[in-house]
Amino acid sequence: MASITLEGALPETLPVREDGTPFPFVLAWEDKAVLAETRTELTAELIEGYADLPETEEGDTEALYARYRTSVQIANALQQVLAAHAAEQGTFDPSTQSEDVLTAIFTDRSEKIDEIAEWTNKDVPLVLVATEYAPYATATKPSGNVLWVDPFTETTFLQTLSDIGIVELFVNES
Structure with missing residues (x-):
């Protein structure tokens, strides 16, 4: 390789x-x-x-956890950037938001947040880690203005980072 x-x-x-x-x-x-x-x-x-992780079952588990940790870091950072940008644009004022909205936006993505059926805030997308929700876990995925980082496989990890604009991914498997 x-x-x-x-x-x-x-x-x-x-x-x-x-x-x-x-x-x-x-x-x-x-x-x-x-x-x-x-x-x-x-x-x-x-x-x-x-790159140093072993190509074993244990290495696969370590790789998933490494992708998860990185996904949490990315989700946390992007969530803060999106909230700050909306505040600077005058479309999001934390002082007028409910405790539930602020908790959803500012809770570390490594911690459980209350289930949200639909995220309707158009100004600040909610950035979540997919492996915390169905089909990977029992929590129901919220619909609406949600951006996902999915660390389950390398394919989903890279594709979702591309989908949310962190990187650009080009694939030519012909």
Whole structure:
């Protein structure tokens, strides 16, 4: 397996694998892009120590936990940024919100929050970690203005990070 990391402006022509074919996976964020053979290599670029995890059942469990911890950190940070941005725009005033709304927004994502059937706040999306909800757990997934980070697999982890705009993921598995 191999990956190539590019920093700064991308070249006109992207590097290819030794056999001349394009890399099947590319992950881009800020001024960095990683071209890789596997999603594991991409995930290892985002999570320190991930590449060193053993390829065993125990290693798989450690990998899931590493993705979960990272998902919680991302959800916490993004939730704060979204709330602060809405406050700066004048569309969200914490002093006028209910305790339930503030608790949902500002509770650490590693802690359980009360079940919410639907998140209707249009100004501040709720950022949640998918493995805390069905089908992975017993809590019902809230509907509405919710952004999800899903650490269950490398595929769901990377795709949901792309879906919420943290990274850009390009897949070419043809």
